[in-house]
Amino acid sequence: MWDRLVEEAPRFFTYWNLRFFVEAALTTLALSVTGSVFGALVGFVLAVTRMTRGGVLLPVRILAIVVTEFFRRVPFLVTLMLVFFVSQMSGNEWPLFAIAAMSVFLIAAAYLAEIIRSGLLSVHHNQWDAAAAMNFSLGQTIFHVILPQAWRIILPPAFGFFVLFIKDTALASQIGVTELTFAGKVLNNRGFSATLSFGTVLLFYFLLSYPLSLIGARLEARLAATRNRQS
Numbered sequence: 001m002w003d004r005l006v007e008e009a010p011r012f013f014t015y016w017n018l019r020f021f022v023e024a025a026l027t028t029l030a031l032s033v034t035g036s037v038f039g040a041l042v043g044f045v046l047a048v049t050r051m052t053r054g055g056v057l058l059p060v061r062i063l064a065i066v067v068t069e070f071f072r073r074v075p076f077l078v079t080l081m082l083v084f085f086v087s088q089m090s091g092n093e094w095p096l097f098a099i100a101a102m103s104v105f106l107i108a109a110a111y112l113a114e115i116i117r118s119g120l121l122s123v124h125h126n127q128w129d130a131a132a133a134m135n136f137s138l139g140q141t142i143f144h145v146i147l148p149q150a151w152r153i154i155l156p157p158a159f160g161f162f163v164l165f166i167k168d169t170a171l172a173s174q175i176g177v178t179e180l181t182f183a184g185k186v187l188n189n190r191g192f193s194a195t196l197s198f199g200t201v202l203l204f205y206f207l208l209s210y211p212l213s214l215i216g217a218r219l220e221a222r223l224a225a226t227r228n229r230q231s
Helices: 002-012 015-050 058-073 076-089 096-121 125-133 138-175 180-189 194-230
Strands: none
Touching: 002 194, 015 058, 015 096, 015 138, 015 180, 015 194, 058 096, 076 096, 076 138, 096 138, 125 138, 138 180, 138 194, 180 194
């Protein structure tokens, strides 16, 4: 096996193959960033919606609960196929990247909504009561009182979710999106060994995930120190 790897390596690690992997890695990163950023925005709306009161907003609150709980329990691959078939039934030719990004967005919105809601609810109830005593609306309470305290709790798990989600985008290869796993399949189908093809994929995933993990750990340590000083 080692003899074959040594023989294939010069033909495998060419400029065009490495460029193919880099472009696939950028697609993987773009999927993760696009889905997580827009997912965080919609997740915040879902989290706040679930915290509303009153019968007028009950239908919207129920919809937010259904969306959050449904996509938190449906596997990413099933969501991907669901969005793919919806795009087919719509009669429009959606780009494969858009289908994958929409799937990532739906899953990210559901998970981040729960992370954000948990962070908001972790703030002591006295803060909520004080805002209510000052006749603050829910929006004023969250933006001016709760969120400045809760973001230190929300950010570390949200960042950790983003790092883990990079690996989940590998399933986008099932519909033909040229991301890292798909690149490994292509080169393996061209006759290169699976060890070289997917070993390189593993290396690129590590290069994407590990620096982000270090940043997340450093950020969590700094935020924890800030919370300790405040307490």
